[in-house]
């Protein structure tokens with residue numbers, strides 16, 4: 001048998017039908033559904049008198065539209081989308097965790113928490129950050145509404161087998177460098193189209209030293225590197241996270257599952273289409289200055305002069321600086337913010353909240369700065385409250401919200417005003433992503449927390 | 464998906480080139496949660512102009528749209544197809560259709576017909592002179608026929624069979640339902656299920 005990569009093994013295990021020259025028909029182990037990209041898919045089923053083939057492999061929640069505080073209710077259209085989700089779930093027999101349910105939250109946060117995301121699976125969702133689940137050694141990617149309908153009806157998808165790519169991060173991460181900095185560092189290196197058409201496998205000692213939360217942060221932003229998906233081979237850290245969760249295999253099944261999972265990692269001698277090596281010791285805390293996630297500098301750095309960049313990047317950089325209202329040469333630490341957003345499927349898990357909580361404990365948010373903590377799920381929120389983190393954040397002057405996508409995208413009541421500048425733990429800094437005219441700087445939870453206290457970009461040591 | 468072997472009917476001579484998806488169906492229609500109800504949004508902005516060809520009662524029951532080059536450019540929204548179908552169109556003829564628009568046509572059974580610019584111009588002239596002129600788009604023979612006009616268009620065998628048999632992507636896959644069931648019977652029993 002030829003040596004294969006992790007991605008190739010998982011893919012091959014799920015091929016229902018393969019004809020040379022055509023896409024593979026791939027079986028889908030888990031289909032995650034949310035309120036924004038599913039209504040027409042369900043309507044399509046209804047019009048064609050079709051059913052959901054495997055409701056037992058389909059889970060729905062509400063996350064994109066939900067308000068995260070009773071003070072700002074959803075608008076009419078959002079309300080209608082949520083009602084449609086509820087109607088569709090009950091009509092087609094799909095389990096739904098709606099607003100108000102203890103399990104509700106961002107789709108990519110709740111599935112791993114419930115033990116539904118496991119090694120070796122295929123997982124899809126009508127959302128590009130489905131790549132998050134690759135942290136467990138699953139193949140997970142986003143799909144459009146037509147394909148959502150296709151998976152609902154058939155539990156399969158026609159797809160071309162992506163290419164392979166290894167991003168190898170070896171060594172120890174310096175103090176104060178987190179998973180978010182690892183992925184921002186990788187994107188800075190390979191660019192926003194560095195992974196196009198491929199599944200990236202993140203490898204190396206620095207990757208396997210990360211917690212599952214950290215690995216999810218890395219895989220989450222694979223899409224920002226242009227990749228179809230991101231993956232990390234399952235290891236003891238993975239197994240320890242999955243074990244005993246609600247939907248994890250139990251008893252003798254657990255042993256059977258472990259035996260299969262241990263065979264998943266890439267074989268010695270397997271070849272990747274592309275390999276990139278990164279020395280972990282060279283990574284630093286990053287802050288994005290522009291309007292795409294590769295436009296970053298270290299926190300010790302300065303806003304770049306577009307003329308100092310590669311010729312192909314100059315025009316975009318100039319445009320980004322105008323949009324961001326930044327001047328070349330400004331020290332990153334001298335940039336003041338209006339808002340700090342700690343949330344999203346990139347960085348709103350319990351570990352993220354613990355790291356940020358430790359930094360703000362006993363301190364106060366700089367006056368004039370609006371600071372929000374939006375836990376990734378209601379289960380994360382409950383866990384944080386058991387640990388007293390809600391008090392820590394509230395005492396420091398943060399708002400403590402209910403779970404949802406919130407300010408990650410300008411679709412629900414949590415938005416930036418025009419011209420407002422935000423330190424955000426989310427994943428996209430596109431123009432207007434957090435609200436029309438809003439200016440987003442992507443950072444780790446540690447930098448976000450320190451920035452909220454300082455009022456400008458800062459490291460915890462600066463406080 | 465509706466099976467379509469042949470479309471015979473009157474045509475709407477739109478003619479314009481570079482009609483993008485925002486003109487076909489403006490973005491605010493995308494907030495709807497339904498798959499139907501987009502017909503009224505078709506060419507919404509242009510229809511406010513009483514002189515717009517679609518407001519001419521002589522073309523009221525057209526089932527074929529004749530457009531200029533690059534029809535359907537812009538976003539990948541499938542709503543553009545849904546709007547055209549609900550307004551009664553079964554085929555779109557143009558010198559060239561935007562790629563994603565053409566692919567979306569095949570997903571829902573709207574016949575995408577790309578023929579030479581000269582033939583399109585002849586069809587436009589014919590229909591403008593005589594709104595009751597009948598045009599036939601024959602999927603099986605991959606041809607367009609009208610009084611004084613004959614043209615053929617490209618359509619690969621796979622797409623042609625699917626149109627004639629009314630098979631959408633899902634129908635094609637469901638033809639392999641046995642293989643899916645066989646695959647399912649070999650899946651490990653411990654794989655997670657929401658029902659547990």
Ligand code: SF4
Nearest residue numbers: 129344345405408409
């Ligand atoms: S948190 Fe942001 S990136 Fe994640 S699913 Fe929600 S909107 Fe998408």
